[in-house]
Amino acid sequence: MSEDPKKSTSIVEDFKVPWYGYVALIFAIIFFSGVFAKEKSWITVLDFNTINGTYGVMKDAAKATFMGQGGTGARDGFLFALGLIPAVMLALGVVEVVDHLGGLKAGQKLLTPVLRPLLGIPGIAGLALVTSMQSTDAGAGMTRMLRETNFVTEKEKTIFCAFQFSAGGTITNYLSSGAALFSFMTVPIIAPLVVIFAMKIFGANVMRMYLKRVKED
Amino acid sequence: MEKKTLADVFVDGARKGWNVGVSSILPNVLMAFALIQILKVTGLLVLLGKLFGPVMAIFGLPGEAITVLMGSWLSMGGGVGVAASLYTAKLLTGSHLSILIPAIFLMGSQVQYMGRLLGTAAVQTRYYPMLFAISIVNALIAMLIMRFIA
Known part of the structure; x- marks a missing residue:
């Protein structure tokens, strides 16, 4: 890059976006959109709710703690960590x-x-x-x-x-x-x-x- | 200076525990559970399990346990989180956890400690590979020892 003595101070700043910036944006749109929520295959990894997961349920009330049983993802992790x-x-x-x-x-x-x-x-x-x-x-x-x-x-x-x-x-x-x-x-x-x-x-x-x-x- | 009662001292420590819990354990465990969920949904967990099955069998562990070691290397809290997640998913048992625990710490957080310890203490960089190797060997031997106790 060459030195530019008249460094732009205009409000229309010219900035560069790395290519992965666009990839990240596309990912974010897909992730939060829920378009893959109904799928069954590995593609659901691109769905926010799949990763957020589920809380466990009181399948066996005598054995379950407050985190329940059979939970998944971030929700299960949160309750688990709280218990620690x-x-x-x-x-x-x-x-x-x-x-x-x-x-x-x-x-x-x-x-x-x-x-x-x-x-x-x-x-x-x-x-x-x-x-x-x-x-x-x-x-x-x-x-x-x-x-x-x-x-x-x-x-x-x-x-x-x-x-x-x-x-x-x-x-x-x-x-x-x-x-x-x-x-x-x-x-x-x-x-x-x-x-x-x-x-x-x-x-x-x-x-x-x-x-x-x-x-x- | 006012004198603290033992109860006050305990409460100070417990408060530290709360801060560690909320600012470190909770985010780390949540990240680990999300990561395991990603590995599960994509089928990578099964793949890793199969791939590392033979190696981890030496330590009396299922192949999936490799993810605990990978997580540990980045952060101890992450390793504990991954272990906890695999335990709640019934992929690891209590004795598997016992085998893994010393290793989680012995090779834990090395990526961070490279700067925080080796950098701070100004250890010559030519010793870095040896230091990493020692920690990983420590962890592997510890798993072999724990295999016979757990």
Whole structure:
């Protein structure tokens, strides 16, 4: 494109529409028009009401919850998600209390001496590690600080990031998003969490061994 | 500074839970249910199920479970939503969910965390492929372990 010194300021702005803009518009018209509502085949994917779906019904009143049974699409998803929220509120409420009482600090204290043998990173990274359990972003910021202040080497930082990258924000995510599935699981709530921690440590050690073969620069 | 009672602290946490629920879980789950509906109506879900059936069988899962892993990689909430949707559609059982749960998190939200974690912590980009590979291998091993517990 060439520079135009007299850049147009007129109200009839000349703008470009990408080709997919027109495709999107055509899609939107078809999607909301309901023209395919009566079809039976895969073409109904282009019908708003098909994707919006249906609420479940009380087929078996003794077993159905408020979301009913046999629902589909967005409507079914909405009621399902609504049913998840109490578990998330309860879980995060309890985590907040545990944190308030110093439970996480206790965890940090216990972790500090084992970080070197377990992950090959210095004990000073304990706070960042505990923080990364609650928030990926806060953990990432603290990890950056640890490196900038030279408390960890470049290699140690990379190992630490391998630990954080898999199942980031572990506790918060597991107890919020994961809580959604707790009531359907066939194992105790703690079991998947133990496996997650074991694999995080495993993964960090894979990185630790990999970095032994790489020159520090 | 006024001292908070434990009840206040709990309520603060529960409020966080409400915010997570309304601003993250609800939209993510709704998106996942809509996506599964699209895959169902188009017949792609059956196709994916057949295509990935043999691979997912290694982990004791039906082929459709691949959609949970794909969803997870984009966002953990999305993965959970897809899993929930397949569960309510009776395509996944409780033990299938148990096998999938650690994997949803171990390889979850990686597309986002590339910027939010690796970018923020200034990890050298030459390690990115290794970091992604480690997370995915973590998830695969976790599914094998869970297969024998669930």
